[in-house]
Amino acid sequence: MIGAILQVVLVVAGAPLLVGLMRQVRARMEGRAGAGVLQPWRDLRKLLRKEAINPHGTGWVFRLAPLLLAATALVVTAVVPLVTTASPLDGVADLFAVTALLALGSVALALGGLDTGTAFGGMGASREVTVLALVEPTILLSVFALSVRVGSTNLGAIVTSTVNDPLAVISPVSALAAVTLAVVIIAETGRIPVDNPSTHLELTMIHEAMVLEYAGPDLALIEWASAIRLTVLLGLLGSLFAPWGIAAAGAGPVALLVAVLALAVKVGVLGALLAAGEVFMAKLRLFRIPELLAGSFLMALLAVAASFFLA
C-alpha cells in the first residue's frame, strides 16, 4: 500500500521533471542552453492560476475530457508495477486493462476535440483514432508475447517472474517485444516520428490539434496527464525488461527507497535516450505512419511465434 502511494506521488511529481529533462537533452544537443529541468513545473504552476475558458457551443464532453484523461492516467499510475510489484488494485493490474484504460483517455480527448466543432478539433480526433486503431494489434500481440512465458497477463506476475529469472530477458522474444513496445510507446504518447509535440503547423498536428481550445487549469491537467502517461509507459518498459531494484510485496523502507531511486534512474535514462533519438529523426508523413505500425505488428507476430517455437 505504501509502495503504491509512493509510486503515485513520485510519478505525479516527477512527470513534469521528465519532460523538462527531455527538453533539456534536446536543447543541449542542438547547441542551446535550454530552460532548465524545472521549467515544466513553472509552466504548470502558471497555467493553474490562469482563467479557464468555456468556448461557445461546447458542452459537458469538452469539460469532462481533461478530467477523464487525468483520471485514467492516475489509475494506470497506481496499477503499473513501477516501485513495487504488489498493487492494492490487483484486479486492475492486468496488461489488457492498462492498455484499455490508456485508450479510454485518448478517446476522451478525441471527443473533447470533436465537441469544439472546429476543423482542427475534428482533424486531430480523426488522426488520433487512426493511430490508436493501428497501434492496438501491436500492443495486444506484445502483451501476448510477454505473457506466454509467465502464463498470465497480470503485470505483477510478469515483473516478478523476470525478477526471479533475469536471464530470460536475453532472448529473441524479449528483444522483439522490447522493440515493438518502444514503437508502441512512441505512437501512444505522440512523440517523433509519429507526432511532433512542439509543432505550430496545424496541418502537422495530431495531439496538439485536439487541445487547441483548452486554456488554464484544463490545459494544465492535459499537459500533466500526457507527461504522466509518458512517465508510466517508460517506467513500464523499464519494469518489464529491466526490473532490477523493484521492491517485492511487503518490502521495508530501505527496499522502497532503492526502488524509487532505480525507477528515477531508469525513466531518466530512457527519456534521455528518447529525446536524443528525436534529434536524429524527423516526423513521418501521416500516411507513412501505418507502414511503421504495420512493421511493428509484424515484429510482434514474430515475437509470439518465437515464444512458441523456442519455449
Place this chain on the structure above:
Amino acid sequence: MVSLWQKIRRTGRVAEPPPPRERTDPPPAAAELAGSVQIRHVDAGSCNGCELEIASTFGPVYDGERYGARLVASPRHADALMVTGPVTRNMATALRRTYEAVPEPRLVIALGDCARNCGVFAGAYGVTGAVSDVVPVDVEVPGCPPPPEAIVAALRGLTGR
C-alpha cells in the same frame, strides 16, 4: 546519423552567455508569470523583418527559451501576444479576436516601430493604426527591426529570469 552525431560534438554549445539583466518594472499583469511565459505571435501586417528577428531570438545563438519563454500555436495556450507590423485593415478584427481568445491575465507586446506607431507605413491606405489603437499594449520594443538582444530583454522583463 554518425556524421550528424560528429557534427553535434564538434559544434558544441552555440548559445551565447546571457547579457546582464536590466532592472525594469514588469507590467502588473506579469506578476503571476513567475518564470514562465507562453507567447503567441501575430503578424498584423509586418514586412517580416521583425519575424526574422524573432526567429533569431528563439534560435540557438540567443536562445530565448532559456529565460522561460516559449512560442505556442494557439492563443488559448498563451499569456502574451507578440504583435508585429502596423495593424492593416484586414487584420484588425483578427487581432482583436485573437486578443479576446487569450485567457486572463494577458499581455500584449508590440514589437518593432511599426507596431508602436506604424513606423514607415504611417498614413498608408491599408493601415488602420498602431497596435495600441486596436488592443491595449503592455510592453513596447522599439527598433526597425529590434535586435534580438532587445527582444530578449523584453522577455526577461516579463519572466523575471
Place this chain on the structure above:
Amino acid sequence: MTGIVTDAAMSTTLITSVPGTGSAVTGLADPAGAAGASFVLALALCLAAALVALVLPGRIRPAAAGALTAAAGAAAVVAGVRAVAGETWSAWLPDLLPLLGVRLGLDPLGGVFLAVTGAVAVCAAIYGIGYTRHGLSGRGVQAALPLFVAAMLLVPAAASVSTFLVAWELMAIASLLLVVAEHHKRAAVGEAGLWYAVMTHLGFAVILAGLAALAAVSGGDAFDRIREATPSAAAANLIFLATFAGFASKAGIVPLHVWLPRAHPEAPSQVSALMSAAMVNMGVYGVVRVGLDLLGGGPAWWWLLVLAAGALSALYGILQAVVASDLKRLLGHSTTENMGLVLIGVGAAGFFAASGSRVLAALALVAALLHVINHAAFKTLLFLAAGSVLHATGTRDLDALGGLRERMPYTTGLFALGALAASALPPGNGFVSEWLLLQSLVNSLPEGGVAHAVTMPLAVGVIALSAGLAIATFVKAFGVGFLARPRGEGAANAHESPPTMLGGMLLAGAACVALALAPTLLLPGLARAVSGVVGGTGDPVTVAGAATLRLEGIASTISPLLIAAWLVAALVLVLALPRLFAARRARRAARLWDCGAGPMTARMEYTATSFAEPLGRVFDDVLEPESDIDVTPLKESAYLVERVRFHARVPDRIERRLYEPVLAGFAVAGRAATRLANGSVHRYLAYGFYALTGALILLAVLT
C-alpha cells in the same frame, strides 16, 4: 417428477420437469414447473398481443400490443433465467404439427438465448409504444411484432428438427413483414426486403437440407435421438457445412452478410433492435447447438473454419462500419463485427475441445456467450437511440446530424453509454467479454500444436485490430452525430423523445450498466450452460470476493467493479485538487478560436466522411472506394460547364465482386431462357413429350 395429462380429445401430452440441482426447496409443491410455466405464459402473452393488435382500434393499439409484448418478454426472461439455473423442462405435442409433432425443451444453453431475447423484447416493445404511434400503428405491423418475438422464443426452446425449422421460418416471415413495414415511404425498403427475403430463405433451404439429412441419418428427428446417433464422418462434414452456411448467413457473417446492412437501416427502429440484438443470436445458437451439441464436437478443421469466418467478419464488418455515414448502417455493420467476435470464441471453443483442452474450451465458450449477452444489451440501446434520432431529426445521415447534445440530452447520454460499451473500453460491458475471449486465446499457446501457434496470434491480432477500429467507429458515431453544432436542418430542429421511447432506452442502458459492474452474477449460469455442451468439470471462471473474476488454472484476474470505482475516485480527486492549488478565477464563456477570421459555420465542422477518410485511405485496398465525376456542360457550348457533380461512395466490396456477377449471370440466363417459350404450341407439346419419355427411361434404368 412426471405428470401425464389427458385432455378431452384423447391425445396425450407428456410434460416433464426436473428440479434444479441446487434447488433449496425440497419436498414442497414442485417449484420446478416455473420455467415451463413462464415460457408458456410468454408465448400466450405474445399471442394475446397479436390478437389485441388485430382487434383494437388505432389509438390504443400500440400501447396495448406493446405492453403485452413487454410482459411476454419479462416472462421469457424469467423462463430463461430459471432454465439456466438448472430447471429443465420439456413438452411433447404430437398433434400440433402433422406427422412429426412439436417437441419443446428448455436447457441451460437455450435458456441463455431465451433470456436475452426476452430482455431485448421488453426494451423494444416499450420503446415501440411511443415510436409507432405515428405512421406505424397499422394492424399488420402491430400484430407481426409479437409473432416475431414468439418465433424467436420458440427457436431456442425447440427440441426436434421439425419444431426448430418451423420456428425458424416463422421468425423469418414475421421479420420480413416488419422489415417492409414502411415500403410506401421509401423505395429502398422494398429492395431491402427483397434481398432479405431471398437470403433468409436460401439460408433456410440449406439449413433444412442439413438438418433433414441429420434426422435421416439418426433415424428420428428429436434432438435426444440425434445426440445418441453417430453419423459417418462424411455425412457429419456435409451436414455441418450446410447448417453452418445457413446459420452464418442469419448471424450476418461474411460473405453471406449482405442482407444485414440493407435490412437493418430500412426496418423500423425497434425491429432493427430486435433483429440485431436477438435474431442474429439465433445463428450463433444454431452453430453451437448443431455443431457442438448434436454432432458432438467434430474434427478440428470445422472449428478452424468457424474461427476464420468469424475473424474475417469481425475485420470486414468493422471496416465497413468505420467508413459508413448512415448511422443505422454503421450499427448493422457493427453487428457483423460482434457476431464475428462471438464466432471466434465459438470456433476457439470447438477447436480446443477437439484438441482436448476442456477448460480452455469452456472458457472460450463462456466468453462467447457473455459477448452475446453484452452485445444484445448495447446494440439494443444503440439502435433505439438511433431510432430516437431518426424520429426527432428525420435523417440517419451522420453528415447532416450533430449538435443533438442540448436538444436531446437523454438520448445523447444513453448513446454515449452504448458507444462506450460497443468500443470495448472499461468501464463498459464489452470490455469484460473481450477480456475473457483474449484470455482464452492467449493462454492456449503452451498446450497446443503448430495449428495453435499459427491461428491464436492471428486471432488475437484480428480481435485487436477490430477493437481499435470499433473505437474509431464509435468515436465517429457519437462525436460527429451528437456533439458540436447541427450540420443540417433536421438536427437543428430536433426535440427529445417521448417518455415511452426514453423508458425503453433507459431499461437497455440499465442492463448495460449492470452487466458492466456485475458480470460475476452471470458466470455460474453461463458455466452451467457451457458444461452441458462442451463437458468438463468445474467452472472455468470463478468469482472471488463478489467482484473479481478469477480464471481456473490461469493466473489472471480482472475486477470490472474495481476499475469503475477507482476511475470515479480518480475523477473526483482530479476535479478537487486543481481547485485547491489554483483557479481563483471564474470560467469565462468565449468565442471559439477560429483563427480570428470567422464566421464559424457548421460547414467547417468535420463530417463523418472526413473523419473516416484517413482510415479509409489506409485500407483502400480492402474497401475499394468508388468515385464518379459528372460534368454537365451548357446547352449552348460544350466548353462552358454548367455543373460538376462528384460522387464518392464505399460500396460493399463483397457485394460488388461476388454477388453482382452472380446476379448478372442469373439475369443473362433468365433472358436466354425466355427463348424457350416462343409461343409455338407444338414446341410446348414436344417439351412435355420429351420430359415424360425421359422420366420413364430414368425410372426403367434406376429400378
